[in-house]
Amino acid sequence: MITIILCFIKFYMKALYIVLSLLFISCGGKQEKTVPTVKKLSESVYASVTIQPDSLYEAHAVVNGILERNLVDEGALVNKNTPLMHITNSTSALTSENALLSLQLSTNNYQGSSNLLKEIKEDIETAELTLKNDSVNFKRQENLWSQNIGSKIEYDTKKLAYQRTKNQLKVLYNKFYRTKKELETQAKQAQNTYKSSKINTDEYTVTSKINGKVYALYKNTGEIVTTMEPLASVGSATDFIIEMLVDEVDIVKIEKGQKALITLDAYSSEVFEARITKIYPQKDSRSQTFKIEALFITTPKKLYPGLSGEGNIIIAEKNNALIIPKEYLLNGNSVITNNGVVQVVTGLQNLNEVEILKGIGAETEIIKPE
Incomplete structure (x- = not known):
């Protein structure tokens, strides 16, 4: 009796496999197909970008009083020790x-x-x-x-x-x-x-600490001045840094010297290369991000404080990688071929593509999952 039941189960499973295979193959003709490509692949980490002048700082008074007058205008170029404003008491x-x-x-x-x-x-x-x-x-x-x-x-x-x-x-x-x-x-x-x-x-005369540009004046003549409030924002007129915010799950992948590709909203059609120069060790508990800094390798013609954009930090690159579109990957570790589902081993990946290390070859035709 047990032998008859086992034979029936084997027959049923074989028949089910044949039916599913025929059904899969019959439907395969209607699905999108592709073959892997061999090319260079870069894996990157996403970061939000803000442009700031180098050596940017906020000037404070060391005494309390009343602002008599601002001695410079916003946008003025100043040298170190140039008087910025005078306070009376x-x-x-x-x-x-x-x-x-x-x-x-x-x-x-x-x-x-x-x-x-x-x-x-x-x-x-x-x-x-x-x-x-x-x-x-x-x-x-x-x-x-x-x-x-x-x-x-x-x-x-x-x-x-x-x-x-x-x-x-x-x-x-x-x-x-x-x-x-x-x-x-x-x-x-x-x-x-x-x-x-x-x-x-x-x-009572506040002076510039650097050679640079006055980017902002926060007080007008006659207003009360305290040591707690900034009076001006001063930074470099020529050198800018890229402030980037990276998610905490990605910060361990970042190293100084890595290359980054920067796009700015003000230059939407251009991509600028940069290099990571500094990694801040303290996490921002509110945004759950880490701040890093980079310097432009190729610098835009004009830059202003506060310009925003996006960055992709290259954490790994590989030439002659076997690549498929990410949308063809099933459950993160399989692909559908003409012969059925095949498990694969993945390597580098970016937003759209993933490297296949093992499981299929360059000639294998794969089917896009529905």
């Missing part, structure tokens, strides 16, 4: 003016014609003359006293006057050097304070 101006007055006063006290040191020096000269006179009188009285001429009171008086003048001169010398040191220190402190206030005043 009355407090800073008053501080600087007071520092200047303090500097002038301290300098005059130290070096001026009526300075304190001159007064002390005149006192010293007077004390030196007095000491010289008291010294002569004391010596004369001392000689007389040694000869028992004169009184003891006269001798002591002359001696005391000499000692007093001598001590007074010593005090004046100490006062002179101490005052000189104090005035010198005060003058230096005033000078440093003025320099500091001058630096703060200079910081």
Whole structure:
């Protein structure tokens, strides 16, 4: 009984295979057919593209205030340290003016014609003359006293006057050097304070950090300026970089030095070659993409910040690859031939084509699945 059942199953399967094969072959004549081609194939990764000037940065003020005026226009070419805008602040101006007055006063006290040191020096000269006179009188009285001429009171008086003048001169010398040191220190402190206030005043003029072009001005005259808000956008006038966003599933395939083919919306009929120069390691959590940068090998005639387009980064290339259209691939690993379904091994692939490594040959006719 089991033998009869097994024979029936084998007969049924064979008959079903014959029917399906005849049905497949009969329908095959109505389906599209092709044969593999041998040519160069490139596998690439897609990226969205935005053009930005090289060294692009946003200029900020280092102090708060009010924008007095913009010193350049948008689109202006500037050199490094070119003033871009000036900010006013009355407090800073008053501080600087007071520092200047303090500097002038301290300098005059130290070096001026009526300075304190001159007064002390005149006192010293007077004390030196007095000491010289008291010294002569004391010596004369001392000689007389040694000869028992004169009184003891006269001798002591002359001696005391000499000692007093001598001590007074010593005090004046100490006062002179101490005052000189104090005035010198005060003058230096005033000078440093003025320099500091001058630096703060200079910081109210925002200057360019590079040679380039002013692409945007964000504030108008009279508006409040803070250190948190950008005032201008400045970048290179001649060199541009290509910012590309790559999906996280493809970033591991990207290497520096790989070639990219760039199409821009502004140049829809042209393809530009570029080379990958930088890969940013941090993923953007919002877009789930990684940013990479590239430089043009062939540069468009005109470029502007913000131009957008698409890029294909070549991650692999192969000459003489056996290629079929992707639409002829069944379930990712099979093709339909005149003899039925055949499994294949695929290699490189792009958006439209796929390489066949094993399973069919260049002469094999394949049928497009419905």
